[in-house]
Amino acid sequence: MTPTLPIQITCPKCGARYAAQVLSVVDVGQEPQLKPLLLRGALNTVLCPQCGTPGRVSAPLLYHDPQKELLLVYLPPELNLPMAEREKLTGNLVSALMSTVPTEQRKGYFLNPRPALTMQSLVDEILEADGITKEMRAEQRARSQLLQDMVRVLDDEAQLTALIEQNKARFDYPFFATLTAAAEGSAASGQEQLAERLLKLRELLIRRVMGGFDGAQQFVQSLDELFASVRPSLLARRERYQANMAAIIAEVLRDGCANGVFEVHDIVRASHAIVLAIHSLLPYSLSVEQLGRRDEIEAKARAISDILLNGLRSRSTEVPGA
Numbered sequence: 001m002t003p004t005l006p007i008q009i010t011c012p013k014c015g016a017r018y019a020a021q022v023l024s025v026v027d028v029g030q031e032p033q034l035k036p037l038l039l040r041g042a043l044n045t046v047l048c049p050q051c052g053t054p055g056r057v058s059a060p061l062l063y064h065d066p067q068k069e070l071l072l073v074y075l076p077p078e079l080n081l082p083m084a085e086r087e088k089l090t091g092n093l094v095s096a097l098m099s100t101v102p103t104e105q106r107k108g109y110f111l112n113p114r115p116a117l118t119m120q121s122l123v124d125e126i127l128e129a130d131g132i133t134k135e136m137r138a139e140q141r142a143r144s145q146l147l148q149d150m151v152r153v154l155d156d157e158a159q160l161t162a163l164i165e166q167n168k169a170r171f172d173y174p175f176f177a178t179l180t181a182a183a184e185g186s187a188a189s190g191q192e193q194l195a196e197r198l199l200k201l202r203e204l205l206i207r208r209v210m211g212g213f214d215g216a217q218q219f220v221q222s223l224d225e226l227f228a229s230v231r232p233s234l235l236a237r238r239e240r241y242q243a244n245m246a247a248i249i250a251e252v253l254r255d256g257c258a259n260g261v262f263e264v265h266d267i268v269r270a271s272h273a274i275v276l277a278i279h280s281l282l283p284y285s286l287s288v289e290q291l292g293r294r295d296e297i298e299a300k301a302r303a304i305s306d307i308l309l310n311g312l313r314s315r316s317t318e319v320p321g322a
């Protein structure tokens, strides 16, 4: 466990004074669950016991990720500490961290925590170390902003419609992922009203944006991008799936030949040809739009299986009921 500091807080709304425990050392090697909390600004949040006003405590923070050898320190500028005091406070935080880390795991960089000027820059450094670039962070911030704007005007039909029209091209897969994560995050942190509004917005967007052809096209393109990034594992899985399928079909063909229904000379070759023939109708080959047209897909599947069965059928017998 990393140590907590008792801190005196004055409620900005009702003026009540109360004590809260804040975390001043976050070691995500020891407590990985603190990292997402910190990243979404939910670390060191307090609730006034008198009026329930929530707030975020601005307190010194030492952040440690042993895997990435990342050691960052944030000292709130409002503390107005002279240089000597800053160094002393930083030294105390590092000592507190060291006391929780076994001697053999203490490294040279412990002596040199990197200062972050703001909480935002501390968060940015953590994200950067995770491979999330400045451009990606800017895009994500723009998404969150658009989301906030839309939630704000959710009950104003005209304003909401105008916002949706202006931003049509931005409702892509990452946007919907952000929206879903925001809804889940606010539900998890007890902000049920906000979660409900976010889910209502999602329903509405799916109906309005995805309903139109332009919106669907946009979304299909994003799904393709998503698939491209997971392609190697997807392809490996697809190959396994096809091999399994060919094996099952080969067994059916062997059975059929044995009782005279089918007449197939090269069973292995035929089974692979059948897999290839139906390949274009398997779910992973279809676009989102095509997946929605079940009847059409079913009709095509029937046509292909008719052709295939005709080719396999033994010439000397009639299939019962066919």
Ligand SMILES: [Zn+2]
Residues within 6 Å of the ligand: 011, 012, 013, 014, 015, 016, 048, 049, 050, 051, 052, 053
């Ligand atoms: Zn209060």
